[in-house]
Amino acid sequence: MSxxxxxxxxxxxxxxxxxxxxxxxxxxLAPGDFLTRWALDPKIRPETIALMRHNFGLDRPVLVQxxxxxxxLLHGDLGHSFMYQQPVLEVIWPRILNSLVLVGFSILFLYLxxxxxxxxxxxxxxxxxxxxxxFLAYFGIAIPNFFFMLILIYLLVQFKFAHGWTPFPIGGMTxxxxxxxPQWRQILDxxxxxxxxxxxxxTADMSSLTRVMRGLVMEVLGxxxxxxxxxxxxxxRVVLYKHALRNAIIPVIATIGGxxxxxxxxxxxxxxxANWPGMxxxxxxxxxxxxxxxxxxIIALSTFLLIVGNILGDLLLAVVDPRIRYG
Amino acid sequence: xxxxxxxxxxxxxxxxSAALAQAFTWPASWTRAKPGEAKRGxxxxxxxxxxxxxxxxxxxxxxxxxxxxxxxNGIGLVTRDPTTGKWIPYMATSWKVSKDQTEITFKIRRGMxxxxxxxxxxxxxxxxxxxHMDPKVGSNLRDSxxxxxxxxxxxxxDDYTLRFIYPKPDxxxxxxxxxxxxxxxxxxxxxxxxxxxxxKKMWGLNEDPAKIVTWGPFVVAAYRPGERVIFxxxxxxxxxxxxxxxxxxPYLDAYQVNIVKDTxxxxxxxxxxxxxxxxxxxxxxxxxxxxxxNAGKLDATLKVNxxxxxxxQFVVFNWNKKSDPFKEKLFRSAKFRKAxxxxxxxxxxxxxxxxxxxxxxxxxxxxxxxxxxxxxAPKYPYDPEAxxxxxxxxxxxxxxxxxxxxxxxxRRLEFNLATNAGNKQREQIAxxxxxxxKKVGVKINFRPIDxxxxxxxxxxxxxxxxxxxxxxxxTGGGLDWPFGSNVVPCRGNLHMWNRAGTCLDPxxxxxxxxxxxxxxxxxxxxxxxxxxxxxxxxxxxxxIVYIAGPNYHTAWNNRIGGWHPDKxxxxxxxxxxxxxxxxxx
Numbered sequence: 001m002s003x004x005x006x007x008x009x010x011x012x013x014x015x016x017x018x019x020x021x022x023x024x025x026x027x028x029l030a031p032g033d034f035l036t037r038w039a040l041d042p043k044i045r046p047e048t049i050a051l052m053r054h055n056f057g058l059d060r061p062v063l064v065q066x067x068x069x070x071x072x073l074l075h076g077d078l079g080h081s082f083m084y085q086q087p088v089l090e091v092i093w094p095r096i097l098n099s100l101v102l103v104g105f106s107i108l109f110l111y112l113x114x115x116x117x118x119x120x121x122x123x124x125x126x127x128x129x130x131x132x133x134x135f136l137a138y139f140g141i142a143i144p145n146f147f148f149m150l151i152l153i154y155l156l157v158q159f160k161f162a163h164g165w166t167p168f169p170i171g172g173m174t175x176x177x178x179x180x181x182p183q184w185r186q187i188l189d190x191x192x193x194x195x196x197x198x199x200x201x202x203t204a205d206m207s208s209l210t211r212v213m214r215g216l217v218m219e220v221l222g223x224x225x226x227x228x229x230x231x232x233x234x235x236x237r238v239v240l241y242k243h244a245l246r247n248a249i250i251p252v253i254a255t256i257g258g259x260x261x262x263x264x265x266x267x268x269x270x271x272x273x274a275n276w277p278g279m280x281x282x283x284x285x286x287x288x289x290x291x292x293x294x295x296x297x298i299i300a301l302s303t304f305l306l307i308v309g310n311i312l313g314d315l316l317l318a319v320v321d322p323r324i325r326y327g
Numbered sequence: 328x329x330x331x332x333x334x335x336x337x338x339x340x341x342x343x344s345a346a347l348a349q350a351f352t353w354p355a356s357w358t359r360a361k362p363g364e365a366k367r368g369x370x371x372x373x374x375x376x377x378x379x380x381x382x383x384x385x386x387x388x389x390x391x392x393x394x395x396x397x398x399x400n401g402i403g404l405v406t407r408d409p410t411t412g413k414w415i416p417y418m419a420t421s422w423k424v425s426k427d428q429t430e431i432t433f434k435i436r437r438g439m440x441x442x443x444x445x446x447x448x449x450x451x452x453x454x455x456x457x458x459h460m461d462p463k464v465g466s467n468l469r470d471s472x473x474x475x476x477x478x479x480x481x482x483x484x485d486d487y488t489l490r491f492i493y494p495k496p497d498x499x500x501x502x503x504x505x506x507x508x509x510x511x512x513x514x515x516x517x518x519x520x521x522x523x524x525x526x527k528k529m530w531g532l533n534e535d536p537a538k539i540v541t542w543g544p545f546v547v548a549a550y551r552p553g554e555r556v557i558f559x560x561x562x563x564x565x566x567x568x569x570x571x572x573x574x575x576x577p578y579l580d581a582y583q584v585n586i587v588k589d590t591x592x593x594x595x596x597x598x599x600x601x602x603x604x605x606x607x608x609x610x611x612x613x614x615x616x617x618x619x620x621n622a623g624k625l626d627a628t629l630k631v632n633x634x635x636x637x638x639x640q641f642v643v644f645n646w647n648k649k650s651d652p653f654k655e656k657l658f659r660s661a662k663f664r665k666a667x668x669x670x671x672x673x674x675x676x677x678x679x680x681x682x683x684x685x686x687x688x689x690x691x692x693x694x695x696x697x698x699x700x701x702x703x704a705p706k707y708p709y710d711p712e713a714x715x716x717x718x719x720x721x722x723x724x725x726x727x728x729x730x731x732x733x734x735x736x737x738r739r740l741e742f743n744l745a746t747n748a749g750n751k752q753r754e755q756i757a758x759x760x761x762x763x764x765k766k767v768g769v770k771i772n773f774r775p776i777d778x779x780x781x782x783x784x785x786x787x788x789x790x791x792x793x794x795x796x797x798x799x800x801x802t803g804g805g806l807d808w809p810f811g812s813n814v815v816p817c818r819g820n821l822h823m824w825n826r827a828g829t830c831l832d833p834x835x836x837x838x839x840x841x842x843x844x845x846x847x848x849x850x851x852x853x854x855x856x857x858x859x860x861x862x863x864x865x866x867x868x869x870x871i872v873y874i875a876g877p878n879y880h881t882a883w884n885n886r887i888g889g890w891h892p893d894k895x896x897x898x899x900x901x902x903x904x905x906x907x908x909x910x911x912x
Contacts, residue, residue: 032779039786039820042801042811045470046820052465085386086531094533094552153595160599161624170595171587172554176372179549179557272588277378277553281588285377290779 005311012307016300017070023299024066027292033058034082034290056082058292069296078300079293083286088297092282096264098173099278101190102271103263106198106205114206115252118213119245125218137207146269149200153273168196171275197274201267209252216248223247250321257313261305348438348567349420355571356410358907360889362572369910370581371887374593374602378553378586382539383530384509385458385466393556396584397541398507399905403452404433404489405505409891409900412698412806413851414501418447418508418542419489428496428849431504435487440563441510442539442546449483454511454518456481463523471503474846479503496849498808510540544568544577544906558582568906578889578909598625603884604902608877610682616882626912628890629882634897635686635694636879638802640676640756642667642744642872646825649791653738658795658824659831662717664869668707669714670763676875680755684880688873690862692809695879695898699809701859705866715767723768732768741770745784746798748775753798756874760798771796788826797823798874806899808846808854810861815842824870834868886912 035049035058053059057068069079078088121130153170160166169175173193174186181189220226221244229239264279271278279298286294318324355362381387384394395401404419416422419433439447459466460478472479477494484490491504517525530539536547545558558581565575585602587593594612597605598619607613607629619625644664648655657663673687686694689706707713723732723740732740744761746753754775761771784794801811801821813819816839817830830836838861845857879898883890888911890896890903 030779031777031783036779036782039782040799040801042813042821043470044467045473045813048470051462055463055465084380084532085383085527086381086533090531090533098553150591157595157599161619161622166599170599170601171592172585174551174554176601178551273592275586275588275592277551277586281378281553 008311008314012311015307016303019303020070020296020300021066023303024069024296025062027290027295028062028065030290032290034292036290069293073300078297081286081291081294083289083291083294088293091294092279092297092301095277095279095282098276099267099271099280100263101173102194102197102201102267102276102278105191105194106201106267107259107263109198109202110205110209113202114209115213115249117206118210119217119240121210121214122217122221123240125214130214133210137210140203140207143203144269145200145204145267146273148203149197149270149273152196152200169193171273173276193276197267197270197276200270200274212252213248216251217244220244220248246320250317253320254313254317256316257309257311258306260309260312261302264301264305349436350567350569350573351417351436352569352571352573353576353904353907354408354410357891357895357904358889359892360907360909364911365570365574365578365889365907365909366911367578367909368580370583371579371604371905371908371910372583372585372602373604374585374587374596376587376589376593379532379550379556381531382534382547382550383526384455384507385464385468385514385526388467393547393550394507394509394541396556396582397539397543397546397558399543401505401507403505403507404435405501407806409895409904414505424849428500429493430490431493431500432484432488432490433504435489436567437487439542439567441512442541442543442561442563443510444563445510445512445540447508447542448486449489450486450511450515451508452489453481453483454515455506455509458509458514458518458526459506461523461526464526465523468506471506496847498846498848498854499805500849502805502807508542513538513540545579545582548581553586555583555585558584564906570907576906578907582905597627597882597884600625600884603887604882606879606881606902608880610684613684613880626885627882628885629880630893630896630902631880632684632878633881633893634879634899636802636877636898637693637695638800639688639691639693639876640753640798640800640874641688642671642760642796642798642874643785643823643870644796644872645792645794646831647790647792647827648795654742654795657721657740657742660721661832661834661868662721664872665707666714666717666721667764668869668872669710669717670767670769671760671872671874672709672763673875674709675759676756679759680752681875681877684878685875686878687875690865690873691811691814691871692858692862693876696806696809698855699858701862704859704862707869709763711763711767718767718769726768730768731770739770740768741772742795744771744773744796744798745776745781745794746773747778747781749778750775753800757798785823786820786826788828790827792826799823800876807851809858810842810845812842812846815839815861832868834864835870837864838868838870886910 035053038044038049057065072079081088081091084091117133121133124130156166156168156170169192173190175189178186178189226239226244229243267278268280271280272284283298375391379393380389382393387394402417404417405414406417407413408415418436418439420436422431422433424431435449441447458464459468460472462469474494474497480492482490482492493500514526517529532550532552536549539547541561544561544564546561547556548559549557560577560580564577568576570576585596587596590608590612593605594607594615596602598615607616613629613631616627616629620627620629644658646655646659648658677683677685677687688694690704692699694700718732718740722734725733727733727737727739744757746757757773761773764771781797781799784792785797785799787793811821813821816822817825817835818828825831825835830839841857841861841864845854845861848854848857881896881902883902887908889907889909891900896902
């Protein structure tokens with residue numbers, strides 16, 4: 001087992017180098033750089049731009065820039081943001097925490113609700129309840145997250161016009177006066193703000209999870225050992241939870257490791273529309289501004305977590321599935 | 328007994344020092360509030376589209392940054408009176424200009440204090456200037472201390488006297504001197520010990536707000552990344568800033584800026600009363616605000632078309648096309664460019680692109696700078712017949728098989744036009760231009776390209792540059808001398824039509840001459856006259872074909888009072904003065 005782990009960790013190195021180098025090259029392939037837009041500012045002299053380009057190291061060959069970045073990475077330094085004039089980690093850390101709240105909240109939601117719903121559907125297939133849930137699930141897949149969020153915000157604004165208050169906040173992560181709240185109220189406040197965006201994120205993922213869960217449970221329920229269990233006279237509850245669910249859930253657990261990078265990469269455009277100060281707005285800004293090291297830093301972190309997440313997923317699989325052994 | 332006497336003594340000392348402060352009175356003409364109407368306390372909230380980058384005044388690069396907001400948009404010794412546009416003393420009490428107009432000596436107002444209670448003296452300006460000037464710091468303000476290649480020097484005469492020494496008389500002398508001071512007792516020790524690297528590490532967004540010091544009305548109290556920044560009142564500001572009745576300013580306890588991701592979110596926040604002010608940019612936004620006000624859902628004031636914005640869209644033709652002598656000759660011809668100007672239907676552009684809320688442009692001076700506009704400078708408005716005539720004079724009389732104009736040698740009148748992809752307004756302008764041109768037989772091949780590629784082409788140098796024509800825009804223009812220092816002079820890097828490195832047309836040389844003449848004239852009226860002449864030559868040469876720019880609109884929630892009177896609401900002066908705003912409801 002430990003030999004396997006070591007092997008996987010060694011494999012991590014070339015994968016990580018390849019991915020980050022590719023990212024570095026692709027980001028630099030885009031024409032211009034962070035300083036290009038300054039060139040159209042009548043107040044800035046071209047000499048100044050040349051000086052800044054030199055200070056930022058942007059006048060060196062891409063390979064040299066990459067190697068310097070890599071060297072700094074070994075010292076735990078992800079580079080310096082051009083936009084913020086601060087170390088990249090300091091820039092992205094608060095955003096990662098913010099995204100973590102939203103994504104963590106929605107993942108919890110997802111599994112707590114998605115798995116039971118899928119099982120419910122598998123137990124009563126082709127009933128009106130199954131059809132209704134399937135319809136909602138397809139609706140969830142079909143509607144783009146950002147658009148769904150926009151509709152909710154529109155409804156909230158109309159609600160506010162009609163009644164002068166809203167059941168949920170219109171965007172943002174904290175209320176006015178947040179700084180003076182006691183801690184318990186701060187936590188509740190953030191969760192209250194997270195409800196709608198998390199709901200939107202969940203609707204999209206929920207549909208695939210319930211569909212997958214429904215299929216898996218239905219397949220397992222058709223297996224011979226389930227018939228044997230039932231023939232033995234085991235109560236349906238035991239059949240379902242001890243025999244069926246434990247086997248059906250294995251592929252779902254294998255995907256949990258893959259969630260690790262999404263925890264930091266944010267909830268996507270929902271964050272933008274709901275004005276949630278997470279990773280996505282920052283990443284979009286950084287791409288727009290060609291803030292090289294913020295982009296590379298985010299990609300490096302996600303790559304790293306993706307690889308680690310996959311390893312974790314495999315290990316989890318070994319825990320839940322006695323047929324799998326690594327040696 | 329003894330104690331109370333010393334207490335009285337101390338109290339009278341405090342009173343004496345407060346009385347010592349030479350106050351600046353904010354004129355009643357800068358606010359629409361009636362005398363005595365303003366109340367104290369409360370918070371004013373506005374929104375910004377992009378997150379802040381830093382609290383460090385030496386690293387900040389964007390307008391509307393945190394340091395800007397703490398210092399009333401970066402003013403200092405002098406500020407402008409929005410009712411006249413003239414420079415008036417602010418943190419200075421007076422100034423004296425030397426005979427040769429290359430030295431200005433400022434008397435600094437006495438009794439001013441930083442938000443930590445330390446006195447503000449000449450040393451603060453000197454230290455601020457030194458740090459801005461250090462190329463290793465990379466301050467955005469460094470370039471403003473250069474006139475051509477020569478540096479403006481700042482000298483301390485005594486604690487309350489500063490002298491600015493200019494290499495030659497300069498139109499922007501006061502603008503240069505207006506930079507905001509920062510506390511020498513905070514930045515000085517770090518700079519002396521650790522140099523530029525020490526300065527760069529200071530006042531990042533994660534800095535403890537207690538360490539932030541300013542002279543301005545509000546100082547940072549809290550910042551939440553991607554969400555908001557909250558400023559609290561600086562109690563020392565009111566010691567030397569008074570309203571017309573002598574009350575200390577600002578009236579508000581706090582000032583807050585919410586960070587929203589786009590203008591839709593900003594609009595939603597304004598409509599629901601989460602923010603107190605916004606400048607709607609599109610017809611749809613204006614319509615929604617109007618609808619909410621009319622339906623009684625929002626108690627707000629909306630000012631539509633308050634003024635044009637200092638921003639322009641234009642077409643520039645490339646004079647450096649050695650590889651294509653036919654096009655090079657064409658683009659260098661003023662007649663050709665005038666014909667193109669006649670083909671741009673500016674009214675249609677205003678209607679289609681700005682929904683009727685824009686202003687046509689015919690020259691480089693932004694229409695909002697009314698004092699500077701020479702109404703008699705030549706204009707070439709939409710007139711396809713006049714365009715046809717000018718093109719015929721250039722030899723384009725026949726039409727070829729496909730119906731496009733061609734000259735005697737059968738060369739078709741055809742060129743490429745580019746703009747940055749994704750800019751809908753510019754793409755719409757280009758399409759209108761292409762359609763009008765087609766009607767008279769000019770073939771324009773329009774292709775939007777990536778912004779950075781476009782900039783690369785526009786700024787390329789030499790006798791053979793890789794584009795025909797580009798639609799692009801610039802923003803911002805000086806009120807002191809509204810002509811670009813790197814646009815008009817032939818060697819300027821934004822002399823976009825001709826980057827050969829020398830003037831090619833005698834009228835370019837003449838424009839350059841007037842540019843420097845105006846730039847080195849300190850007297851405002853004389854300068855305006857030179858600006859008029861420059862515009863006349865520009866009209867003859869028409870190096871850039873200007874099209875149109877958007878208008879400025881503003882709206883505020885009526886629970887905040889103290890906004891500008893109507894006549895000084897504009898894109899230049901904004902909708903109000905922060906220290907004069909107050910919570911009315």
